[in-house]
Amino acid sequence: MKIIELGIIMNGVTGRMGTHQHLMRSIVEIIRQGGVPVGDDEVIMPVPVLVGRNISKLEKLREMSGVERITTDLEEVLADPFYTVYFDAQITGLREEAVKKAIAAGKHIYCEKPTATDTATAMELYRQCEEKGVKHGVVQDKLWLPGLRKLKRLTDTGFFGKILSVQGTFGYWVFEGFTVPPQRPSWNYRKEEGGGMIMDMLPHWRYVLDNIIGKVKSVSCLGATFIPERVDENGNRYKCTADDAAFATFLLEDGIIANINASWATRVRRDDLFVLQVDGTRGSAVAGLRECYTQHYGNTPKPVWNPDEDQPLNFYEGWSKVPAQEPYDNAFKIQWELFLKHVVKDEPFPWDLKEGARGVQLAEKGLESWEQRKWIDLPEL
Ligand SMILES: NC(=O)c1ccc[n+]([C@@H]2O[C@H](COP(=O)([O-])OP(=O)(O)OC[C@H]3O[C@@H](n4cnc5c(N)ncnc54)[C@H](O)[C@@H]3O)[C@@H](O)[C@H]2O)c1
Structure with a gap:
C-alpha cells in the first residue's frame, strides 16, 4: 500500500x-x-x-x-x-x-x-x-447532513412535482451569560469581529437552496438585535453590535419562494434545531439535521377550519420517515x-472559493436589503 x-x-x-x-x-x-x-x-x-x-x-x-x-x-x-x-x-x-x-x-x-x-x-x-x-x-x-441528503434524493427523483415553496426555521435560545453561561462565543454578537446571524447563516442558506432546491435570485431580509447586552468568556458585559435574528425571504429560479427565519432568541418546539419544509404539487417533505419526513398527495389530509371544536386531526400522522438508504458519516x-x-x-470539488463568495454575497445582499428595506437581486459572480 x-x-x-x-x-x-x-x-x-x-x-x-x-x-x-x-x-x-x-x-x-x-x-x-x-x-x-x-x-x-x-x-x-x-x-x-x-x-x-x-x-x-x-x-x-x-x-x-x-x-x-x-x-x-x-x-x-x-x-x-x-x-x-x-x-x-x-x-x-x-x-x-x-x-x-x-x-x-x-x-x-x-x-x-x-x-x-x-x-x-x-x-x-x-x-x-x-x-x-x-x-x-x-x-x-450541511450538504452532507443525513436529513438534507434524504431531501436532495427527493428533489433529484421528482418526488415533489413542481416545487412551490420552502419554509425553514433555525434557532434556539443562546443564553446571555448573566445567569446561565452562554453556549456560543461572544464574537458572534459583535459585528466588528464578523459576527451576526445574517453573516453566519445566509451563506449556509445559499448553498443549501442552490444545491437542493433551485438557484437563489433575490433576497428580502429583516434583521434584529433582540438581546442588546451579553456576557463574554471573561465574565465581562458587552454590547451586542450584530443581529441575533434574521427573517429572510428568497426568490428562486422557476418562481419558487423560500422563507427561512433564524433566531438565537427563540425556543424550540419543532422536530430539530433546523427544519426545512418543501411543498410541491405532488408532495411535501420536512427535513431536519438527520431525519426527513414526507407526505405524498395521496396521504394529504383534508382539514376543515373550525376553531369551535377540538382539532380532530393529528397532523403528525400521515407523514412517513424516509429510511436510511446509505451510510452517513x-x-x-x-x-x-x-x-x-x-x-x-x-x-x-465544485465547492470552491467562488461558491464561498456566493454565500458571502447572499449575506451581504441580505444586510443591504435590511438597511434599505427593499428586495435586492443577486448579480451573477
Ligand atoms: N460550518 C459551520 O456550520 C460553522 C458553524 C459555526 C461556525 N462556523 C465558522 O467557523 C469559524 C469559527 O467559528 P467558531 O464558532 O469555531 O468560533 P470560536 O470562537 O469557537 O473559535 C475561533 C477560533 O479563532 C481563533 N482566534 C484567533 N484570533 C481570535 C480572536 N481575536 N478572538 C477570538 N478567537 C480568535 C481562536 O483561537 C479559535 O481557534 C467562523 O468563521 C464561523 O463562521 C462554521
Missing part, C-alpha cells in the same frame, strides 16, 4: 468548529481509519500541524488528538514546503489576512464559511487562488475526504 502524506496547516483549531468538527471528527478520524483510500493500493494520510495563539490550549489539543506538531508561529509553517494545504477556522474577521498569506506561500486553501465579510474580498481570495494555481474549497457541511469529514482527493488526485 502506497501512503501519500499530505501536510495540512490547521489554523483556528482551538475553536468550537476547529476542535470538534475539523480536528477530532474529521482529520483525527481519517488518520485513525488509516487515511483516505484512493484506488486499491494508495491512501492519502493527512499530517496536520495545529496552529493557534495559546500554547497551553494547543498542548491540550495535542494530548487529545495525538497530533504531534503544534505551533503559535504561522509564518514558520507557511514557509515549510512539507505543508501544502492551509485550513482556516479562525473567527471570520481574521480569515482574509491569513488566507492571503497562505496563497502567497503557494498553499492549497480550504476554509470555513463565510470566507470573508464582503463579496469583493471573497472574490479576491478566489481570484488570487486561481492566479496562483492553487486548489481551493469552502466548508459547505460526519458531514465535515465527508467533505474533507473529498477535498483531500481533489488536492492529491485532482478529483472534482
Whole structure:
C-alpha cells in the first residue's frame, strides 16, 4: 500500500468548529481509519500541524488528538514546503489576512464559511487562488447532513412535482451569560469581529437552496438585535453590535419562494434545531439535521377550519420517515475526504472559493436589503 502524506496547516483549531468538527471528527478520524483510500493500493494520510495563539490550549489539543506538531508561529509553517494545504477556522474577521498569506506561500486553501465579510474580498481570495494555481474549497457541511441528503434524493427523483415553496426555521435560545453561561462565543454578537446571524447563516442558506432546491435570485431580509447586552468568556458585559435574528425571504429560479427565519432568541418546539419544509404539487417533505419526513398527495389530509371544536386531526400522522438508504458519516469529514482527493488526485470539488463568495454575497445582499428595506437581486459572480 502506497501512503501519500499530505501536510495540512490547521489554523483556528482551538475553536468550537476547529476542535470538534475539523480536528477530532474529521482529520483525527481519517488518520485513525488509516487515511483516505484512493484506488486499491494508495491512501492519502493527512499530517496536520495545529496552529493557534495559546500554547497551553494547543498542548491540550495535542494530548487529545495525538497530533504531534503544534505551533503559535504561522509564518514558520507557511514557509515549510512539507505543508501544502492551509485550513482556516479562525473567527471570520481574521480569515482574509491569513488566507492571503497562505496563497502567497503557494498553499492549497480550504476554509470555513463565510470566507470573508464582503463579496469583493471573497472574490479576491478566489481570484488570487486561481492566479496562483492553487486548489481551493469552502466548508459547505450541511450538504452532507443525513436529513438534507434524504431531501436532495427527493428533489433529484421528482418526488415533489413542481416545487412551490420552502419554509425553514433555525434557532434556539443562546443564553446571555448573566445567569446561565452562554453556549456560543461572544464574537458572534459583535459585528466588528464578523459576527451576526445574517453573516453566519445566509451563506449556509445559499448553498443549501442552490444545491437542493433551485438557484437563489433575490433576497428580502429583516434583521434584529433582540438581546442588546451579553456576557463574554471573561465574565465581562458587552454590547451586542450584530443581529441575533434574521427573517429572510428568497426568490428562486422557476418562481419558487423560500422563507427561512433564524433566531438565537427563540425556543424550540419543532422536530430539530433546523427544519426545512418543501411543498410541491405532488408532495411535501420536512427535513431536519438527520431525519426527513414526507407526505405524498395521496396521504394529504383534508382539514376543515373550525376553531369551535377540538382539532380532530393529528397532523403528525400521515407523514412517513424516509429510511436510511446509505451510510452517513460526519458531514465535515465527508467533505474533507473529498477535498483531500481533489488536492492529491485532482478529483472534482465544485465547492470552491467562488461558491464561498456566493454565500458571502447572499449575506451581504441580505444586510443591504435590511438597511434599505427593499428586495435586492443577486448579480451573477
Ligand atoms: N460550518 C459551520 O456550520 C460553522 C458553524 C459555526 C461556525 N462556523 C465558522 O467557523 C469559524 C469559527 O467559528 P467558531 O464558532 O469555531 O468560533 P470560536 O470562537 O469557537 O473559535 C475561533 C477560533 O479563532 C481563533 N482566534 C484567533 N484570533 C481570535 C480572536 N481575536 N478572538 C477570538 N478567537 C480568535 C481562536 O483561537 C479559535 O481557534 C467562523 O468563521 C464561523 O463562521 C462554521
